[in-house]
Amino acid sequence: MIMISSNDFHPPNHLKNAHIQSIMNSIGPRKYRSILIQKKLPTRQLILKSRNDIRLIADFDCAQVSNKTIVILLHGWEGSSRSAYQVTTAFKLLEHGFDVLRINFRDHGGSHHLNRHFFNSTMSEEVAEAIEIFLNGHNYQHVFLAGFSLGGSFALRIAADQGDRLKLSATAAISPPVDPVNTMAKLNKALFIYERYFYKRWKHSLKAKQAAFPEYDFLNELTAARSLNDLNELFIPRYTRYPTPTAYFAAYAITGNRLAALNSQAYLIAAEDDPVIPSSDISRINPPTALAINLQKYGGHCGFIKDCLANSWIETKLVEIFEHHRCLSLNK
16 A cells, blocks of 8 residues: 655635635636536437346546546435536546446436335446446546545445456545544534535435335435434334444445455545544555545545635546556556
């Protein structure tokens, strides 16, 4: 493992606050820019079907001058392929010649009706299958994977479990939850807006699932749930194979030797001041040699916003990482 604790990211003083960084990641100027960008992109929406007839929606964009390389982007929990950070990151990559595939997890991006069973955060294998199905129909010289927040956890698990099969050249994870038990504890203690945000988004998602599959009969219990913890206690034992929220969270932790099988280079990029994910958990990863950890002083949760237009340092960093590995491969 390469452990880097650096200050490559230098936000101006008025943007150093971790909450400002985190909130500007998906609302305000970045959201407005993403809407304008998405209107201009000739995005093709795909439905990727896995071996078990699981269907995931994806947005596919091709660079005007392609470098025969694709970057696959994974969003965070209750985000989507159309989240502001997904769209602006895709646009930056497209400008540098990378084709981009933005995959929606099950029950995200308006896809509740496509699969009867509920999404849960252990479902990295079905996302890997969707990626493989897509790649089998295309001829790319280089394949990169990047994920934000929960998508970062998915990306690292996919790289460890299926990286060789998918022929991943490199993987990047931005602000991933390392130990979800601790993440949930910190989320509940953090500024109230974060817990309320995820509570409202998940509740809305569950209502959409009920509407798509009326045989699920939980609306009364859903109405009674007043917090994220209430939703966890209600839905995890009933709709996952885990008896308790703690067992469920432990099932997708990336601590210990979970990433030991990483063979291709992977990068974990996080901020010390992340308001919802404890950066101290990173020390509990038993690091394989292929994992580089870049811990920045500032950046909040998936933010790394460098100016008032909400341009993100992460977008430039991803271009730098992927271009480096593309050139390394070409020079072999």
